[in-house]
Amino acid sequence: MGQIKSALRRQTEGIGARRIYEDLRDQILARTYGTHGVLPSSRSLAGELGVSRSTVTVAYEQLAAEGFIEVRHGARPRVAKSVVGGSKSRAVDALPTHVVPLSEFGKRLRKDPPKWTAPSGHPAVNFRYGDLSPADFPVLAWKKAIIAAVTRRPARLAYDDPSGALRLRTALQGFLWRSRSVRCSVDQIVVVNGSQQGLDLCARLLLDAGDRFVMEDPGYLMASHTFSSTGAAPVPVPVDRDGLQTARLAGIDARLAYVTPSHQYPLGGVLPIARRHELLAWARQRDACVIEDDYDSEYRYDTKPVPPLHALEGGHNVVYLGTVSKTLSPTMRIGYMVVPLALVSAFAAAKQIMDRHTPLAEQEALASMLESGAYDSHMRRVRRRNAERRQTLLDMLRRRFGDRVRIEGAAAGLHLVAWFDDLPQRSEEALVRTARSKGVGIYPISALFDRRRQGRARPDAVGLIMGYSALETRQIDKGCRLLAAAIDEIREQ
């Protein structure tokens, strides 16, 4: 009795049948009344708790209905034998609860989990790559598009096509041909939750444990992480100013190669046509798949976009990956892939197993923005803005560091690489710490080199990947000033 009352006192809500039911249930499961023990009569419990008898009766009826107690007319309710009785079940309960064992995939992830830092932990001026400025988001156009999608009334709300909404895929087909010279049928397009899901789809459909995959070195860590999670092993191939050194592919046997030909991440090189052919020839010879991540091709500041591998190859061995994470928002989780015709059904089936399909309203909204041209005009606007940010960053780096900074990969995209050749590798950690203490977030490129090649491939200098798309020009100015101060400080040490 006392137990019930104290249990109830703990509760913030008022006493009702539901609350009484829950407390009695918890106490029964906690063996408060022992095996087949007797509960208070509804009258006495009602008196104890100062509630009407009918309230208690409701609770008892629910407990009886769920098999917790047995109620016989005239007698006091008893804990049902089945609930806690029997030596077997007691013996089982005596066992400690072990941790559920993980699959091989789970063990690999636990051993080497991908990183993620909460936005709250960000410094005042953050040069982290990949973030966008909320000021650039086309709030009005998107609002219009999403409301149209939400208010639209289909015949019934049902699961849609795993490959993506036909309307969006049709709009994307035109967009890809118009803007990237990628020719494909609507069937080849698969809408995914950001290019990350595209990478995971490729990993699961193309790699088995023990297989090998080619990675650019330095390269995109999340891609390497995703492919490695299958148990496959990366084969790092060095990158120079022109991107992947395709000559080094000869003799490498791998199931797939991950590349960023239009703007190598992170070094920023554009893969020349001859290397593109060399890469494709390598893939054809080995029936390997080339995953072309066209993550930021919308941003080019001097030359026109280079035709993607997909356009050259006809896409027999090429999976083309695109995303709106760099043009609309990384939080929207919409990307698209163009897959070889022979793999269309496999990709659709895998997407269905993974999450049925990408949320429909977003797909409809993006489709209408592509159809109306709102997406194109948005692109023109953000391209201008990012060109300004880029110019500001180039000017400020020049002003603060003169010839002591060497810039790479600034011709395209939303980041550049700043090399400080007179700063030895070993000063990197101190620089990051000092900069952070001044409120600047900087990200050394060293983390993106394959660990096994660290030191060898990498120049003995500090290189920073500087993303600018989330910063306003005055922040970029401030950031460079503080970075200069940080560099001076560690030089004095």
Add this chain to the structure above:
Amino acid sequence: MGQIKSALRRQTEGIGARRIYEDLRDQILARTYGTHGVLPSSRSLAGELGVSRSTVTVAYEQLAAEGFIEVRHGARPRVAKSVVGGSKSRAVDALPTHVVPLSEFGKRLRKDPPKWTAPSGHPAVNFRYGDLSPADFPVLAWKKAIIAAVTRRPARLAYDDPSGALRLRTALQGFLWRSRSVRCSVDQIVVVNGSQQGLDLCARLLLDAGDRFVMEDPGYLMASHTFSSTGAAPVPVPVDRDGLQTARLAGIDARLAYVTPSHQYPLGGVLPIARRHELLAWARQRDACVIEDDYDSEYRYDTKPVPPLHALEGGHNVVYLGTVSKTLSPTMRIGYMVVPLALVSAFAAAKQIMDRHTPLAEQEALASMLESGAYDSHMRRVRRRNAERRQTLLDMLRRRFGDRVRIEGAAAGLHLVAWFDDLPQRSEEALVRTARSKGVGIYPISALFDRRRQGRARPDAVGLIMGYSALETRQIDKGCRLLAAAIDEIREQ
């Protein structure tokens, strides 16, 4: 020359540098000019095409910039050696393009892909389970919530928490305790793209090829499909009116068990407390994981909700799965899971690898609906509507078929099972075809029995899973009338 002009005539757009550039590029890649072949001078090509010489020059400059052609002052442009030259590359091109080989996962999916039928293929009255009526969607409330989410301005647009937005997980924690007696910490909640992604996460993190998993028989095919895609094998355990026959678990060794205790899919039984304890004891003994799919517990028409396994167990070996696919829309792709504390980091890492996180705007919108109580009042409304639909279906089945129909599982959820005991199994196909010809979509339960147990476990009668949540009452009326006509027709045969 002629080739260029005909190529250009094919184009709908006017002749510009871009178009000339593209056609020349395609022709170069198609070996039109042969290895290191000579192109027309800009003057003569301009004349041929009737465009200004500068237009052609721009196209040539772009081709040169991309390494397609070599331009020497005074001389006519030549196809760059690197593009098509060299016997090696020709030899490579001679190779046929093979199909990229699939992983074991891919092969399994290709062999036995999940089904999906385009909405266009649906009959007038469709009793398919899982679809909802657009009339039930809370357009105004959702519009309000999604607009607030879209217009919200964070510091920067950046990837969010892989486990889900903190605001939504906090709202869900309260919701789960309030409505389902599930007590958990916010850390244990993972927001997923519909329960399907939750199933896939469990499959990948808990199963390896060669493992075994327990499935209800008959049961939810997509779950079995998802777990099987890892190479694990199902162990079908028969279901009766009270759900899974847990007594049959003794001696079964498996890594996980998938169950629908609050409303067994498809038979509709509610798992009694004693069986729940038996199931949990089995899981504890084997360190197996119980996946509790609470897919439609919001809909109960007579009794109160039974406490989930998670509430009984404290969730040590239980993964709890919930979704808004049955309350808001299956196209929204939002679900949530409550995972054991020991597995929180593994689930977060896997979710990040799979797609970074669930789209943020939807998460924010759902959170605000949960906070404001708009979700609860929406639930009350749709619960009423579906209670009406259910009653209409029960009445109509009774009126059309009297005692010749036996109803199961109508106490909860959005479907019931109608058994026609005087119709032998073999008449099933004919009935489906005839009903379809009359404009009624019906779905036999036989498809949901484990193939290896077909015939044995199943009564020799036609049983239909009848979903009603997408139908208005007059459609339900019409559907039953047409179904009766179809049954009469096949009886006469």
